[in-house]
Amino acid sequence: MGAEAERPVIRRHVVLRGWVQGVGLRYRARWAAAACGCTGWVRNEYDGSVTMELQGTERQIDEVILAVERGAYVRIEDMDSRSIPVVRGETGFHTR
Numbered sequence: 001m002g003a004e005a006e007r008p009v010i011r012r013h014v015v016l017r018g019w020v021q022g023v024g025l026r027y028r029a030r031w032a033a034a035a036c037g038c039t040g041w042v043r044n045e046y047d048g049s050v051t052m053e054l055q056g057t058e059r060q061i062d063e064v065i066l067a068v069e070r071g072a073y074v075r076i077e078d079m080d081s082r083s084i085p086v087v088r089g090e091t092g093f094h095t096r
Contacts, residue, residue, distance in 0.1 A: 007057040011040070013084045014065065018077030020050045025074050026095050032067035033093035036060045043096035055090060 016025070021044050029042045029052060038056035045051055054061045069076055 007059065009056060009086055010058060010061070011053060011055040011084050011086045012061055012081050014052045014054065015045075015080045016050045016052070016068070016076050017048070017079070019073065019075035021048055023071060023073035025050055025068055025071055028071045028074070029064065029068050030093055030095055032064040036063045036067075038064050039087075039090045039093055041094045041096050053084070053087075055086060 026042045026044065029050075032038075033040065033054065036056065038054050038060050040053040040055050042050060042052040054064055056064075065079075068074065
């Protein structure tokens with residue numbers, strides 16, 4: 001077994017603020033989550049922010065967030081992140 005398989009699965013609720021809507025952030029998040037092996041979801045909020053829930057190892061989640069930040073037109077000015085309970089049996093990463 002690899003070291004990644006031994007790390008615990010966690011879930012993070014992340015709110016991104018700044019220039020985050022209309023710049024491909026949700027598409028990039030979906031692509032990065034699939035590439036990194038994370039499950040969860042992403043959605044635009046009415047206040048202009050974007051909310052994500054990411055489930056995977058801490059390293060996988062960090063990789064998704066870094067990929068999102070590297071988006072060509074994305075400018076994250078503020079990010080709130082907190083741990084929440086893992087969702088058992090969740091499959092895939094979806095746009096809501």
